[in-house]
Amino acid sequence: MHKMLDVTEQRQRKRRPRREALHRLIENDLIRRVSDDEYRRKVKRVYGGPKGAMLAACSMVSLHMPLGERLFRTRKFDLTGARSILDVGSGAGQIARHLLKYADQDAKVTCIDLSHQMLRRARNRLKSTGPDFVAADLACLPFADESFDCITCGYVLEHLPDPKPGLAEMARVLTKGGRMLLLTTEDSFSGAWTSRLWYCRTYNRKELMRLCESVGLRCKQELWFTKMHKAMRAGGICFEIEKT
Ligand SMILES: C[S@@+](CC[C@H](N)C(=O)[O-])C[C@H]1O[C@@H](n2cnc3c(N)ncnc32)[C@H](O)[C@@H]1O
Numbered sequence: 001m002h003k004m005l006d007v008t009e010q011r012q013r014k015r016r017p018r019r020e021a022l023h024r025l026i027e028n029d030l031i032r033r034v035s036d037d038e039y040r041r042k043v044k045r046v047y048g049g050p051k052g053a054m055l056a057a058c059s060m061v062s063l064h065m066p067l068g069e070r071l072f073r074t075r076k077f078d079l080t081g082a083r084s085i086l087d088v089g090s091g092a093g094q095i096a097r098h099l100l101k102y103a104d105q106d107a108k109v110t111c112i113d114l115s116h117q118m119l120r121r122a123r124n125r126l127k128s129t130g131p132d133f134v135a136a137d138l139a140c141l142p143f144a145d146e147s148f149d150c151i152t153c154g155y156v157l158e159h160l161p162d163p164k165p166g167l168a169e170m171a172r173v174l175t176k177g178g179r180m181l182l183l184t185t186e187d188s189f190s191g192a193w194t195s196r197l198w199y200c201r202t203y204n205r206k207e208l209m210r211l212c213e214s215v216g217l218r219c220k221q222e223l224w225f226t227k228m229h230k231a232m233r234a235g236g237i238c239f240e241i242e243k244t
Helices: 002-026 036-048 055-061 064-073 094-102 116-126 163-173 189-198 205-214 227-232
Strands: 084-088 108-113 132-135 148-154 174-184 217-222 237-243
Touching: 002 189, 036 116, 055 064, 055 094, 055 116, 064 094, 084 094, 084 163, 094 108, 094 116, 094 148, 108 116, 116 132, 148 163, 163 174, 163 205, 163 217, 174 205, 174 217, 205 217, 205 237
Parallel strands: 084 108, 084 148, 108 132, 148 174
Antiparallel strands: 174 237, 217 237
């Protein structure tokens, strides 16, 4: 049995470099090629334009929206007791909608996004007076230390040329013991295509975990949308994180 496992592992190891080379070939490398300011302008243009207008529809088609809702509905990521929730890079309000549905009635939700157009779209889609909408960059959050006891950050970190300042900012505004749901595009075949479509980068789990730890955030557990996603290692990276 052990011998068989060894052989399988060896085969997988041999295949990995080829697979990684393929991912690198497909993956968009704009984030590494241009200056931070130029890249930031590109992100604003992409989300402010027709692609951004299609974001909510894309999240439905890719099933990220219903699968994301599942995490909250089944309490895999439990919002109970959270009083002040920050949704980073709220886009079309895909996650904010779940927050409004599953968080406690008295929880305050704040949505931030780099793109004014995306904030407007989120406001129109959510049709709720509840959340505050703030135009801001994840790398420089306009909030006092420890302002939030819960943060959700879905598919935004891959838009930072250097993720560390963004993670450090979220660690700063999170209360001690506060929790965060962090979703990112994974270094996989489908992730590489996503990166092509949205001009973002991808992560692998170990790298992301190390980055979190370097700013005082601990990965409490890895979450999966469904059992099938776990078995197939598909659906991107999804961490529940705690500020230690
Ligand atoms: C793929 S969408 C994610 C939408 C939603 N959070 C979700 O889970 O589906 C990425 C969003 O992050 C925003 N964004 C990109 N870079 C950002 C930054 N540095 N600071 C804040 N928001 C950013 C984009 O404008 C876009 O609305």
